[in-house]
Amino acid sequence: MLDVKVRGKPRRIFYGWVVVVIGFVNQLINSGLGFQGIGTFVVPLENEFGWSKTQLSIGRSLMQVENGLFGPIEGTLVDRFGPRSVMASGMFLFGLGLVFVSLINSLWFFYFSFLVVAIGTSIGGFLVMSVSINNWFRRKRTLAMSLAQTGLGVSGLTIIPLLLVLHDTVGWRTAALGAGLAVWAVGIPVSLLMRNTPEEYGVLRDGDSMVENSVTLEEGGTSSHHLPSTGGGEIDFTLREALRTPAFWLIGFGHGLSVMVITAVAFHQFAHMEQGVGLSLAAAALVVGVLSAMNMAGRILGGILGDRYDKRYLAALGMGGAALAIIVFAIAQSLVIALVFAVIYGFFWGMRGPMMNSIRGDYFGRKSFGKIIGASSLLTMPGSLFGPIFAGRMADLQGNYVMGFTILGILSALGSFLFLIARPPQPPERFKKSPVIESPGGGVHRGPGSQRD
Numbered sequence: 001m002l003d004v005k006v007r008g009k010p011r012r013i014f015y016g017w018v019v020v021v022i023g024f025v026n027q028l029i030n031s032g033l034g035f036q037g038i039g040t041f042v043v044p045l046e047n048e049f050g051w052s053k054t055q056l057s058i059g060r061s062l063m064q065v066e067n068g069l070f071g072p073i074e075g076t077l078v079d080r081f082g083p084r085s086v087m088a089s090g091m092f093l094f095g096l097g098l099v100f101v102s103l104i105n106s107l108w109f110f111y112f113s114f115l116v117v118a119i120g121t122s123i124g125g126f127l128v129m130s131v132s133i134n135n136w137f138r139r140k141r142t143l144a145m146s147l148a149q150t151g152l153g154v155s156g157l158t159i160i161p162l163l164l165v166l167h168d169t170v171g172w173r174t175a176a177l178g179a180g181l182a183v184w185a186v187g188i189p190v191s192l193l194m195r196n197t198p199e200e201y202g203v204l205r206d207g208d209s210m211v212e213n214s215v216t217l218e219e220g221g222t223s224s225h226h227l228p229s230t231g232g233g234e235i236d237f238t239l240r241e242a243l244r245t246p247a248f249w250l251i252g253f254g255h256g257l258s259v260m261v262i263t264a265v266a267f268h269q270f271a272h273m274e275q276g277v278g279l280s281l282a283a284a285a286l287v288v289g290v291l292s293a294m295n296m297a298g299r300i301l302g303g304i305l306g307d308r309y310d311k312r313y314l315a316a317l318g319m320g321g322a323a324l325a326i327i328v329f330a331i332a333q334s335l336v337i338a339l340v341f342a343v344i345y346g347f348f349w350g351m352r353g354p355m356m357n358s359i360r361g362d363y364f365g366r367k368s369f370g371k372i373i374g375a376s377s378l379l380t381m382p383g384s385l386f387g388p389i390f391a392g393r394m395a396d397l398q399g400n401y402v403m404g405f406t407i408l409g410i411l412s413a414l415g416s417f418l419f420l421i422a423r424p425p426q427p428p429e430r431f432k433k434s435p436v437i438e439s440p441g442g443g444v445h446r447g448p449g450s451q452r453d
Contacts (some may be wrong), residue, residue, distance in 0.1 A: 014203070014206075014207035015195060015198070015201060016133075016136035016144065016205070016206070016207060017144075018193065018195075019132050019133060019144075019194065019195065020133065020144050020147050020148050021148075022129075022132075022190055022191070022194050023129040023133060023145075023147075023149075023151070024147065024148050024149075024150060024151040024154075025151060025187075025190045026087065026124070026125065026129050026148075026151065026191070027125075027126070027129065027148060027149055027150075027151030027152045028151035028152070028154055028158075028159070029091075029094075029151075029159075029182075029186060030094070030124070030125040031151065031152040031155040031156075031159075032155030032156070032158065032159025032160060032163075033094075033098065033159060033163075033179045033182065033183060034094060034117060034120075034121040034125070035152075035266055036152075036155060036156060036160060036266050036288075037160060037163050037179070038060070038114070038117065038267070039060075039267045039268070039269060039270055039271075040160065040163045040164055040167060040172075040175075040270055041101065041172055041176070042056055042268070042270060043270060043275075045110065045172070046271075048172075049107070049110075051107060051110075052392075052396050053268070053392035053393075053396050054392045054393045054396050055107065056392060057267065057268075057388040057391065058111070058389060059110055059111050059114040060114065060263065060267040060388040060389075061384075061385045061386075061388050061389050062114055062115050072371065072374040072375050072377070072378065073374070074086070074122060074127050074128070074370070074374050075127065075131070075369075075370035075371040075372070075373060075374020075375065076370065076371055076374065077123075077370075078127065078128050078131045078370040079131070079367075079368065079369070079370040079371055082196040083128045083131060083132040083194045083195075083196060084191065084192060084193075084194040084195065084196070086123060086124070086128050087123075087124045087128045087129075087191035087194055088124070088188050088191040089123055090119075090120050090121065090122065090123030090124020090125060090128070090191075091120065091183055091184070091187035091188045091191050092120070092184065092188060093116060093119050093120030093123065093124070094117060094120025094121050094124055094183050094187065095120070095180040095181065095182075095183035095188075096116060096120065096180065097113055097114070097115075097116030097117030097119070097120050097180070098117060098176050098177070098179045098180030099176070099177060099180035100113035100116055100117075101113045101114070101117065101176040101180075102173045102174070102175075102176035102177040104173075120183075124191065127370070127373055127374065127377070128194075128370075129148060130369075130373060131366075131369055131373070132194060132195075133145050133148060134357065134358075134361040134366050134369050135196060135198070135369075136197070136198055136205060136206075137205055137206055138361075139206050139307065140206055140307060141307070141358050141361050141362070142302070142303050142306030142307045142311070142354050142355070142358040143303040143304060143306070143307055143354075144303070145303065145354040145357060145358050146300055146302055146303025146304075146306070146353070146354035147299075147303060149299050149350075149353050149354055150295075150296045150299050152292075152295060152299075152353075153292040153293065153296030153299065153346070153350065154292065154296065155292065156288045156289060156291060156292025156293075156295065157289050157293060160285065160288050160289075160292070161288075163175055163179070164284070164285050166178065167281075168281060235364075235365050235428070235431060236364075236366060236367035237363075237364040237365055237372070237428060238368050238428075239368050239371040239372055239375060241428040242364045242368070242372045242375075242425075243375070245363075245425035245426075246422070246425070247363050247422045247423060247424065248363075248364075248372070248376070248425075249379070250419070250421060250422035251359060251360065251363075251376070251418075251419070251422050252376045252378075252379030252380065253379055253415070253418055254315070254319070254415040254416075254418035255356050255376065255379070255380050255415075256379050256380040256381070256382060256415075257319070257383055257411060257412050257414065257415030258319050258352065258412060258415055259380050259383050259384045259387070260383030260384060260386055260411065260412060261323065261326050261387060261408050261409065262322075262384075262387075263383075263384040263387045263388050264388050264390070264404075264408055265329070265345070267388045267391075267392075268388065268391050268395070268401060269329075270284055271395075271401075272395075272400075272401045272405075273338060275400075276400045276401055276402070277332050277335075277337075277338055278333075279335060283335050283338075286335075286339075287335070287338045287339060287342045288342070290339055290343060290346065291341075291345060291346035293346065294343050294344075294346030295346040295347070295349055295350035295353075296350060297346075297347060298318070298346065298347040298348060298349065298350025298351040298352075298353075299350040299351070299353055299354055301350075301351060302318065302350060302351035302352070302353065302354050303354050305351075306354055306355055306358055311359040311362065312419050312420055312422055312423075313419075314351060314352070314355055315352050315355040315356070315419040316416040316417070316419040317348070317352075318348045318349065318350075318351035318352025318353075319348070319352050319412065319413075319416045319419065320348070320416045321344060321345075321347070321348025321351070322345055322348045322349045322352065323409045323410070323412040323413035323415075323416075324413070325341050325344035325348065325349075325409075326341075326345065326405050326406075326408060326409040326412070327405070327406050327409040327410075328340055328341045328344065328345075329341040329345065329405055330401060330402045330403075330405035330409065331402060331406075357373055359422075360373055362424070363424055363425055364425075387408060390404060390407075390408065391404040391405060391408065392404075394407075
């Protein structure tokens with residue numbers, strides 16, 4: 001708990017909400033200057049060096065390859081050393097990569113710079129934020145993740161327009177240098193405020209009292225808060241046990257089809273709006289701003305609904321809506337249609353976002369959560385690798401993004417079905433012999449009782 005004064009009176013605030021704020025700032029920086037922001041450099045690089053969209057897309061896809069291959073290592077690092085040092089290290093590398101971007105003078109150095117940015121955003125970004133929030137929340141897990149992820153939407157309203165202005169006024173090199181320095185100045189100090197688990201500070205997840213829970217256990221309580229469940233994250237699967245469940249693979253492949261579209265749009269959206277739709281930089285910034293505002297609305301609503309209703313259906317709905325939106329974007333010929341895309345895509349992408357790791361927390365617990373979502377990145381990597389390169393190559397061949405985006409939208413829509421059939425896994429064999437009780441320390445141990453059905 002965090003002791004603060006509100007209107008002169010002492011108040012105790014659950015530090016988990018501070019972790020959420022840290023996650024918000026983290027996503028604001030990672031998306032605004034990395035995931036979405038890096039796409040603002042496509043047209044300036046194309047204009048200065050004459051590289052094709054396919055060559056530029058390879059740089060983006062290299063980022064996704066790193067995220068996939070390095071994901072299991074990142075998960076192990078976070079589970080072993082905690083999120084604070086891992087996140088701070090990632091922010092240092094992220095800032096360094098952006099400084100390198102400002103010095104690009106050849107294609108190979110462009111790839112190298114993007115790779116450093118990728119390592120930094122990966123180590124210090126979404127994975128470590130998700131692990132931290134899963135450590136601090138259970139009943140309010142989806143809401144907490146959605147609030148942290150609204151930083152992604154805010155970045156589109158603030159950082160992206162600022163980057164575009166800097167491109168237009170001081171040039172893309174100075175913009176990249178300033179972005180790198182900003183990551184160091186803000187990202188590293190904020191990362192050092194991160195904490196690992198609530199038990200280290202005398203409370204349980206969601207701010208529950210350890211004393212009250214200890215009394216419940218001593219009195220032989222068997223409420224649903226303590227007994228194992230396939231829908232509350234109270235059973236900690238090992239990575240090996242998770243790999244044996246259909247849910248792990250269905251969620252992973254469904255997520256992969258979704259990020260296939262997200263990475264393609266994030267990298268090519270400005271090029272498409274400027275060269276395909278015919279929008280000015282100001283109009284493109286408006287579209288991204290509307291998209292980001294709707295993204296925040298979708299994430300908040302998704303966070304509220306995700307803790308009350310079946311996340312499988314919400315994820316499928318979000319993915320289907322986003323797939324429809326990219327087809328609208330593909331055929332857009334005016335600002336009005338581009339804004340329609342922004343409203344639909346932003347909202348449904350936002351709704352789906354918090355479900356991805358929240359549902360994994362529900363299904364697989366938290367002890368090996370970092371390893372599990374790290375291993376999941378190997379399933380999402382092919383889609384995120386394929387999406388930008390495919391869209392760029394189709395644009396080179398067709399002269400526009402219409403066919404490429406349309407095909408990606410159709411493929412993505414197929415992924416909704418995978419979420420629908422991703423049912424909660426059965427407890428591992430080691431838990432089926434007797435009931436299991438969650439200890440105040442966050443782990444689980446066998447309780448007395450007969451065979452559990």
